[in-house]
Structures are given as C-alpha cells and as structure tokens.
Amino acid sequence: MSLHTTLALGAIVGLGARLVAGSAYIGCFSPEALAGGGGVIYDNRTDSCPELVATGGLPYSNSWPYNGDQSPYRACRGWDVPLGSQYLVADRFCGYPNVNVTLVDPPTHWTWAGCWYLAPTEVWQPVASFSDCISSCESWPYAYGRYNEDLTISCLCSASQPPFDLPLDCGYGAPFWYTHPIQPSEFVRRQLKEKERLRREGQLALGLCPEGRTACRVPGEEDAGMGFECIDTDYEIESCGGCIHGELKLDATGTGPGTGTSEITGLE
Incomplete structure (x- = not known):
C-alpha cells in the first residue's frame, strides 16, 4: 500500500467512518453555515448520514456531532445545495463543532482521497460546484477540486496522482483529490x-x-x-x-x- 493510499485512508477514518461507497466528501464548514435552517433533518444517531440522505433523493448531506468529537450521536441534514464556501474550515478531519459536507451518490462512483499538494499549474478551470467538477472529469481517472480565497471554485481533470506525499488541511487553495474506477465507453x-x-x-x-x-x-x-x-x-x-x-x-x-x-x- 502506497503512502498516498495509507494517508488517504487515515483521513477517511478520521472522519469517523462516515463516508460510504457512493459518496464524496467536499469540505468542512463552520456551524454558521447552517444559520437559517432548511433542508431535511434526520435523526441518524450512529447511522451513515449520506446513506440516509440518499433515500430522500437529496444531493448533499450535512453531518455534525451533538457534543464533542467523542459523542456517538450525530445530527444529519439533507440539503439540495452545498454550503457557502465563505464558511470553509481548514480541517480534513472536520472535528467538533464543524459540519461535514458530503456529495451523495456522485456520478461514476467518485470518492474523496484526501487533500494533497500539487505543483502550480495554469490549467485549472472555473466551475460552479465540486459536483460540476467531478462530472466534467468523468473520462479521467482523477479529479481535483479547489476552493479559492475569492470564494470561487476551480477544477482540474488529470491522469496523475499527487506528485508529493504532502497532505494538506483542505482549506482555501488546497486540492481535494477524487478517484473513480474509470471504464472505457462502449464506443x-x-x-x-x-x-x-x-x-x-x-x-x-x-x-x-x-x-x-x-x-x-x-x-x-x-x-x-x-x-x-x-x-x-x-x-x-x-x-x-x-x-x-x-x-x-x-x-x-x-x-x-x-x-x-x-x-x-x-x-x-
């Protein structure tokens, strides 16, 4: 197992094993992002929030601990839009009291593999959301999404893994790395x-x-x-x-x- 794989798995475990097959973590956000309410609330207790939200057909799950990182009880909310990037928190483990946001049932089974350093490049493309990013990279083995300090989002489709074993905290400017089992089309x-x-x-x-x-x-x-x-x-x-x-x-x-x-x- 490569160091990339080991660290990526460690990051996923650090999220409390709350990521499931068919979901992709897209960031950690401060509780202020939930102001105003809305969405569909699930009393998930110790169940998987993305799995519960998927049953309702909503594209995003928001999950956070009720009281402290050691609490087995978590709140869960399904939502039809991602949280505002102005509330992004640089924490790949997304500890209490922050909100773990996951894209439910992404196309072609994309999964998050951590946030990693990439060499500067000019080929990042502007997108409206991380969902749009990984959808546009469907014919590539890897996709990278990035929140920018000006509150825009950039996307990079790639055939290459991160070149260095340098994990980042998933804040502004940090590439979120996604992988999926690419298959050639029938054509x-x-x-x-x-x-x-x-x-x-x-x-x-x-x-x-x-x-x-x-x-x-x-x-x-x-x-x-x-x-x-x-x-x-x-x-x-x-x-x-x-x-x-x-x-x-x-x-x-x-x-x-x-x-x-x-x-x-x-x-x-």
Missing part, C-alpha cells in the same frame, strides 16, 4: 476491438501470401471474413483484375489496383 471498446481485428487480419494476410499474390476474401466463412486465398489478381481469370469479394488487408476496400479482365492477354 471506445468497439473501436479497440475493430482495430485489433484489422491488425490480426493484416498480419495473417502478410504472413501467408507470398510476394506477388493477394489475399482475397472467400465467401461463406463465419469468422468475421477471416477466410481468404492467395491469388495473382493480374492473371487469375476469375478474379477479373481484383478480389471479387474484397481484399484482406488493413484498408480492406475490395477495390485495390489490378488489371481489368479485358486487358489480360489471350482472354476472349
């Missing part, structure tokens, strides 16, 4: 399968046909057109100057150059 899978088929056909044709002969497809074969025979298309009468059923090659168009039937000497 990409089809493209890769077709590319491999053409590669195999090309290798087979080049390996079995001697110089001067062409691998022509043979009808009636069931294995995706893999049947062929090697003929001299310039002089084989039945080929009529080319492959009747198409040539077996990487660019299989069936219209490769050859001599027309009327041009073959001695043919009437």
Whole structure:
C-alpha cells in the first residue's frame, strides 16, 4: 500500500467512518453555515448520514456531532445545495463543532482521497460546484477540486496522482483529490476491438501470401471474413483484375489496383 493510499485512508477514518461507497466528501464548514435552517433533518444517531440522505433523493448531506468529537450521536441534514464556501474550515478531519459536507451518490462512483499538494499549474478551470467538477472529469481517472480565497471554485481533470506525499488541511487553495474506477465507453471498446481485428487480419494476410499474390476474401466463412486465398489478381481469370469479394488487408476496400479482365492477354 502506497503512502498516498495509507494517508488517504487515515483521513477517511478520521472522519469517523462516515463516508460510504457512493459518496464524496467536499469540505468542512463552520456551524454558521447552517444559520437559517432548511433542508431535511434526520435523526441518524450512529447511522451513515449520506446513506440516509440518499433515500430522500437529496444531493448533499450535512453531518455534525451533538457534543464533542467523542459523542456517538450525530445530527444529519439533507440539503439540495452545498454550503457557502465563505464558511470553509481548514480541517480534513472536520472535528467538533464543524459540519461535514458530503456529495451523495456522485456520478461514476467518485470518492474523496484526501487533500494533497500539487505543483502550480495554469490549467485549472472555473466551475460552479465540486459536483460540476467531478462530472466534467468523468473520462479521467482523477479529479481535483479547489476552493479559492475569492470564494470561487476551480477544477482540474488529470491522469496523475499527487506528485508529493504532502497532505494538506483542505482549506482555501488546497486540492481535494477524487478517484473513480474509470471504464472505457462502449464506443471506445468497439473501436479497440475493430482495430485489433484489422491488425490480426493484416498480419495473417502478410504472413501467408507470398510476394506477388493477394489475399482475397472467400465467401461463406463465419469468422468475421477471416477466410481468404492467395491469388495473382493480374492473371487469375476469375478474379477479373481484383478480389471479387474484397481484399484482406488493413484498408480492406475490395477495390485495390489490378488489371481489368479485358486487358489480360489471350482472354476472349
């Protein structure tokens, strides 16, 4: 297990094991962020707040201890918007009396893996929320969200893990790191399968046909057109100057150059 993984797991455990599969921690906020009430209150006691909120279809869970970090009892509120970034607290463990905010059921099973140092880069993009960030990074293995001091949010989609084992406290300017099990789309899978088929056909044709002969497809074969025979298309009468059923090659168009039937000497 890498140090990144060990520290990330430690950070999650530090949140009191309150993160569950299908949820992503997006920050710790001061109790003032809850002023005004609203949302749906759950008496979760020791249950998982994100799981309870998910049953109600709300996208965000707010969880906080009733009295002290050692208390087994926690308050839970479901909400349809994230808390204001002006209330962000730099505390990746989100201790009492602060509020743990989690994105419930994020797309493609994104999970939070801690806050880590990243080298400065200009490719961060502005987004409206962390939810928008990880949604836009769906085709990437990693996403980084960042709260800025001007109360905006930035996003970075990446193929790279944090370069240094330097965990941060998840305050302003600290990259929140998210991972998910990326899967190729059906289109990409089809493209890769077709590319491999053409590669195999090309290798087979080049390996079995001697110089001067062409691998022509043979009808009636069931294995995706893999049947062929090697003929001299310039002089084989039945080929009529080319492959009747198409040539077996990487660019299989069936219209490769050859001599027309009327041009073959001695043919009437």
